[in-house]
Every structure is written in C-alpha cells, then in structure tokens.
Amino acid sequence: GLLPGWDRVDEHVAAAYERSRENHDGVVADYIPALAAVDPALFGVSVIEVDGGTHVAGDADVAFSVQSISKAFVYALVCEELGHDAVRERVGVNNTGLAFNSVVAIELNDGHPMNPMVNAGALATTAMVPGSPDEQWDAIHAGLSRFAGRTLVLDEEVYASEVRTNQRNRAIARLLESYGRIQTDPARVVDTYTRQCSLLVTARDLAVMGATLADGGVNPVTGERVVSPAVCRDTLAVLAANGLYERSGEWLFEIGLPGKSGVAGGIVTIAPGKAGIGTFAPRLDAAGNSVRGQRATAYLSRVLGLNVFASA
Ligand code: GLN
DSSP, rough: OSSTTTTGHHHHHHHHHHHTOOOOOSSSSHHHHHHHHOTTOEEEEEEEETTEEEEEEEEETTOOEEEHHHHHHHHHHHHHHHHHHHHHHHHHOOOOSTTTTHHHHHHHTTTTOOOOTTTHHHHHHHSSSSSOOHHHHOOOOOOOHHTTTSSOOBBOOOOOHHHHHHHHHHHHHHHHHTTTTTOOOOOHHHHHHHHHHHBOOOOOHHHHHHHHHTTBBBOOTTTOOOOOOHHHHHHHHHHHTTGEEEEEEEHHHHHHHEEEEOOTTTEEEETTTTTTEEEOOEOOTSSSSHHHHHHHHHHHHHHHHTTOOOOO
C-alpha cells in the first residue's frame, strides 16, 4: 500500500456506501424518457487500484447507460489519434459556466464549443474521430470497451428513447456546422454521439475505465495499453476543469480529483497513479450530477487521502 488507509479500502468503500445511502436528495433525469423508469434506490460504489485491486459495495454490477461519461473517453481516443493541439484548437478546454446542453454558451463564444465535456464540445469531438460514420462508431465502441476491459453493449431502449427526444442536440450540431466546427453530416454525428451515450456500464466498469486513466493509459485488469500517458494527463486536466459542468469548481474544491458525471447517475473519478472510482446512483442535482455519487466520492477522497491539492 502507498497510502495511509490503503490496506483498508474494502472497509472505506463499504462506509462510503452506507453513509451516502441515507441521502435521498435529487431527482432522476426524465428528459430522456427511458431514464425516468430507473429505480432511484439503486446505488453502487467501486474502487479499482492501478495494481488491479478491486473493491465494491452495493449495486456495483447493475448496468446503466454511460451518457456524458463517454465524453471523457472519446476525448482521450481522439487525442490519441490527432494529438493535443488539434483537439484544443477545435474543441477547447475552458469551462462554459453554463448547463451541459447550453446553446447560449455556443453563441456567447462565437460558435466555439468551449470544451469536450459539454454536449457541443462532445459532438465536435465525436465528429473528429477518423473515418466514415460506421468506422467512427466502431472505433468508439471498441475504444470504450478497451477502457472497460470488456465488450460494452448498447442499450437499445435508451438509444431509441433519446433518438426520439434529442432535438436539442440536433440543433446544437447544426449550429456547430454553421460555424464550421463540424465538417461532416451533423445528423450522423448526433447519431454516433447518441450511441456512445447509450452504452451500458456498471460502477465497476467505470472504476476500471478510471483506473486506466489513472495508470497512464494501461488497463490494470487486462494489462492492455489503451492510450498514452500524455493523453491521460490531458484528459484529466480537461476533466478537472469541466467534468461536472458548471459545478466543476465546487467538485474540485470538495474532492480535489478529476471526475466526469452522466445523467443516468454514473460518476467516474480518477486518482492519478493510484485508482479509479466508479459510482452509480440515479438521483441528480440541478446540474445533472449524481448526489450520492458525489457524497461517496468525497468521503473516499478524504479517507484515502486522494485530494491532489493536499500536501499532507
Ligand atoms: N445523452 C445525454 C445528452 O446528450 C448526455 C447528457 C449527460 O449525461 N449530461 O443529453
């Protein structure tokens, strides 16, 4: 063990679960109709260390759609393909201070999507994956599966539900096209983005995916290299600034780690060089971030001494 308390991670994960389970704040997302049907009582917590050590509590093996958490891993894959500068120029790295699906943010910034963790920037990032739309989807599906260490499956019901209701994302993609930020068919870009959001993961999968970013790009369970250490560094910087949307500053202040949330209730958190944390709990705060997931992760960061800004 590298850290004080590192020999008691099972105990700490169980305590994070028990303490956060008492919280019933927040509401399940319902703007995607299929998400409204989920059991709000579900709650899972997992920590995977960079040496593969695995710790779980609660519903850590219940599947849910990855949603916006896909943005972090697609961004890493695009950085791996195209490099630091290309992605920074096209998509940016700065927080919008506005909601994840804001149209105003695009207009306020002369058509710039601002960062890859809001819908505009994620659509622009997905559009940058090399190849035809089918090749783009295959690369995203295979890449996210390598991060997870298993072949991820698409939730057809969530996908169909979002296809019927994602007029706003289609509008964002069209707007980006008008500014030259998407140079392929925007309808296909939205479709690929909607698919990537509909991939099913568990809290345990998220912890493995996070541990891969914590481990310089090597999946600690499969031993496979997925991306380079430089790409992990860049991705974690972007997550620190933008991973929890307009609440990213509060998250960083309380937890001190890069993380990424999704509206189905997942959060992935990365302790560089140490571990990945995955949580799942569907009730969300006003920004779309899981309430119990934030609490459980804050607890783990504190008891495991993971805050990257702490000297001791
Ligand atoms: N698929 C969702 C959307 O585009 C993802 C949003 C999220 O998880 N915040 O609206």
